[in-house]
Amino acid sequence: MLSVDKVSLSFGGFQALRAVSLVAMPASITGIIGPNGSGKSTLLNVVAGVYVPDSGAVTLNGRPLAYGRPEQVAAAGIGRTFQVPRLAHRLTVFQNMMAGERDQAGEGVFNLFLRPAAVSSREAEIAGRAEAMLKRLGLAHKANDYAGSLSGGQQKLLTMGMLLMSDPAVLLLDEPAAGVNPVLIEQQAALLHELKAEGRIVMLIEHNMEMIANVCDRVFVLDAGELIAAGTPAEIRADERVVRSYLGMPA
Amino acid sequence: MLDFAIYCLTIIAVWSVLGLSLNIQFGLTGLVNFGQVLPFGLGAYAAALAAQAGLPWPAGAALGLVVAVAVSLMVLLPARRLSQDYWALITLGAGELFRLTALNAPSLGGADGLTVPRFADPHLALGAALALMAAAWLVSHRISHSPFGRLLKVLREDEVLAATLGRNPVSYQRTVSIIAWAMAAAGGVLYAHIVGYVSPSSFTVTETFIVWTALILGGPGNNLGVVVGAAAVQLLSVSSRFVASWIDLPADVLANGRLALFGLVLVLMFLFRPQGLVPEKKEVRDAQRR
Ligand SMILES: Nc1ncnc2c1ncn2[C@@H]1O[C@H](COP(=O)(O)OP(=O)(O)OP(=O)(O)O)[C@@H](O)[C@H]1O
């Protein structure tokens, strides 16, 4: 269980998060919605170890996460994507995918020069999985293209695949469906359901309410850094405060 | 004339080592080292000091590598949490600090420098330089085409991404610095034994600038490109000396003119061919091969 407990954070005088508490369970998809600037990405950055909160705590299965050390949070099994996808643009899609695996014998210099056989057998194994992952995401035909040449939607898929190479227990996704065509969104939704079925904790920031309704088990609503509602997608749709501050009047 | 050609080849090999070292730092990892002359100078002075103390050359070589690695870690320490711009300034400053120290410390010979036993035979010097270049090449090649090199390129493209993928950027940058600085220091040791003396005027910002010109001209990220760039820059340098002697150009005008020429080369490369003469190759996976 991923638990965010009374997390507050301010940038200078601006209070971006006000005592936000929420939990995300394994084998479920947790949505976070709210107006632009309500603090969704900021919250995700706290969980991912980019920002250090002023107060409050983030724990995974009861263990506190390292604040301000994203590489340690990632090593604890928490993968995150960015609102604007981050990729190594001048590496191929395949190489990006390979780099997603954290545990690489060939990244140690001593192994490189003294245990070449161990390096290449591990490399072959990772390559096999990278290939399978590209197939799963429908990107196999792009394997040898530069990652920077992919469309925005494809880049988002690739970043998810890179994270999955290290088999994370938690996936934090920042607007995976934004700017993505409907077919690809459907593909993403199917992937999210698979990840849920695999028992992972999936946390999803989205403005696409159809996607939220389709995949989320539970939704938290942020407004001006404050949690204003929580519940199933249906409950959230009916919540007067959420409608007022975010969803707008139903047609 | 043959002797001169041998000398040119020897110098090209030494500068290729410097270029390969810079390529690991900048071409692969994106570290902007504007003090590349520092490990080079440390190696050269270590060779000189060991020789002054009556020690055999391997002692000087060992000293040079150890000192260069230690200094690289020291320079890295403040740069740790700083952005790349500061990294550039810190390395630039560290290089100058070393030169000024050498200039003003009597034990380092001051402006006159120190003498170093020379290779008895220019062929031997050439052989040693080529051997060192081959070793630097092999190390660079192994790194470029390995999972380690792949991660370095990820780091080059986006440090935040590397951290997000669970890698600590600083620890990779540290490893890169150790390898690259040791490589450049080895070049410095050899250089000292080739030219037979060390003095502060051989280790100025200009030297760093020349290595950068070679790298940008040849192709950052491509080892072959670096060697091509080093050769081109040295040949340009040598031929400018001939031209100067034909048209009776004073030495200082020649030196400045040469720098201006390299500056022009840099500007043209950035404008028209930022990937260099021999661009970094795309690592294509051949699915049939397995
Ligand atoms: N590093 C920062 N420094 C200063 N202010 C910041 C920083 N990061 C975010 N903010 C501010 O915090 C607020 C919340 O930003 P955040 O990116 O979390 O919004 P969001 O809910 O993700 O919005 P969107 O839906 O537009 O992505 C905004 O007002 C933003 O300007």
Ligand SMILES: [Mg+2]
């Ligand atoms: Mg956001």
